[in-house]
Amino acid sequence: LVHDEEYTTKVHSIFSLSTxxxxxxxxxxxxxxxxxxxxxxxxxxxxxxxxxxxxxxxKLASEKHLAVYREDKAQYMQQxxxxxxxxxxxRANLHQYVQAKMKNAEEVLVKLDKAIPMLIEVD
Numbered sequence: 001l002v003h004d005e006e007y008t009t010k011v012h013s014i015f016s017l018s019t020x021x022x023x024x025x026x027x028x029x030x031x032x033x034x035x036x037x038x039x040x041x042x043x044x045x046x047x048x049x050x051x052x053x054x055x056x057x058x059k060l061a062s063e064k065h066l067a068v069y070r071e072d073k074a075q076y077m078q079q080x081x082x083x084x085x086x087x088x089x090x091r092a093n094l095h096q097y098v099q100a101k102m103k104n105a106e107e108v109l110v111k112l113d114k115a116i117p118m119l120i121e122v123d
Contacts, residue, residue, distance in 0.1 A: 069076045087093060
């Protein structure tokens with residue numbers, strides 16, 4: 001337990017309210033509590049409504065994709081593959097993919113570059 005004078009003063013000041021102050025808090029709490037709940041509800045309802053609308057939109061989009069898939073599975077898959085290939089073949093995406101695949105080859109070449117002079121020296 002830390003005995004900081006400022007902390008001790010703050011703790012004791014909470015309990016050193018006068019009887020009139022305690023009475024005022026007791027009278028105001030039935031009024032302030034519902035007001036606090038109402039304010040929090042006013043703030044929370046739009047946020048929750050927005051989240052719910054977002055979830056409904058996502059669900060509708062998912063159901064739409066599923067309905068299109070059920071109508072013609074082959075056509076749907078061809079369309080999805082074409083879309084994926086378009087995104088994949090964009091220069092930035094393709095560059096990132098090639099860089100990731102070439103990283104292992106680069107590491108092997110760096111190791112060989114370091115090992116070959118050592119092997120020549122040993123012979």
